[in-house]
Amino acid sequence: AQSVTQLGSHVSVSEGALVLLRCNYSSSVPPYLFWYVQYPNQGLQLLLKYTTGATLVKGINGFEAEFKKSETSFHLTKPSAHMSDAAEYFCAVSDADTDKLIFGTGTRLQVFP
Amino acid sequence: DTGVSQDPRHKITKRGQNVTFRCDPISEHNRLYWYRQTLGQGPEFLTYFQNEAQLEKSRLLSDRFSAERPKGSFSTLEIQRTEQGDSAMYLCASSLALSSRNEQFFGPGTRLTVL
Numbered sequence: 001a002q003s004v005t006q007l008g009s010h011v012s013v014s015e016g017a018l019v020l021l022r023c024n025y026s027s028s029v030p031p032y033l034f035w036y037v038q039y040p041n042q043g044l045q046l047l048l049k050y051t052t053g054a055t056l057v058k059g060i061n062g063f064e065a066e067f068k069k070s071e072t073s074f075h076l077t078k079p080s081a082h083m084s085d086a087a088e089y090f091c092a093v094s095d096a097d098t099d100k101l102i103f104g105t106g107t108r109l110q111v112f113p
Numbered sequence: 114d115t116g117v118s119q120d121p122r123h124k125i126t127k128r129g130q131n132v133t134f135r136c137d138p139i140s141e142h143n144r145l146y147w148y149r150q151t152l153g154q155g156p157e158f159l160t161y162f163q164n165e166a167q168l169e170k171s172r173l174l175s176d177r178f179s180a181e182r183p184k185g186s187f188s189t190l191e192i193q194r195t196e197q198g199d200s201a202m203y204l205c206a207s208s209l210a211l212s213s214r215n216e217q218f219f220g221p222g223t224r225l226t227v228l
């Protein structure tokens with residue numbers, strides 16, 4: 001069975017500081033991995049995804065993530081946080097046959113001025 | 114492409130009432146998914162359709178829940194005899210399944226509050 005673990009339910013950073021949100025996965029097949037962002041009372045927006053190929057994936061809004069098979073990790077980073085980055089972030093892995101997504105419990109990012 | 118839409122956006126109901134939610138996927142998408150998200154948690158898979166066929170149901174989907182996708186277009190999710198534990202955000206997503214590992218696009222969700 002596939003699963004995702006997000007370490008840290010809350011992360012707080014200052015505006016301009018590095019953002020690091022952690023995600024570890026468990027999968028018996030090569031994983032497809034996703035990061036989604038959710039703003040209050042809204043649906044999920046795809047930030048970036050890893051399928052195959054290059055392990056460093058760039059997404060929208062300056063975010064990027066690196067797939068590390070040896071560490072079973074897919075951490076999300078952004079060099080400089082902006083106030084507008086404050087939101088809930090979800091890491092997910094997709095089922096190989098059905099594409100259904102298995103999500104982590106989420107990390108709430110707070111950005112302080 | 115107008116994206117995935119869901120209706121209503123918010124629903125408040127009393128315990129024991131029935132509610133129905135609608136999801137309109139992106140027009141050419143053949144797969145449609147329903148997820149439930151409770152406060153402080155990630156979305157959890159409920160069920161999915163390929164065209165009009167319901168191919169998988171989670172054990173989270175009790176007998177009080179039923180989903181349909183007539184004609185392989187829009188989908189409805191009905192909850193009968195609602196309970197306070199049903200209060201959650203219900204998310205719909207669609208994808209175009211051409212092979213495997215296809216991207217899902219999410220709607221804005223329907224927030225259900227059961228009093």
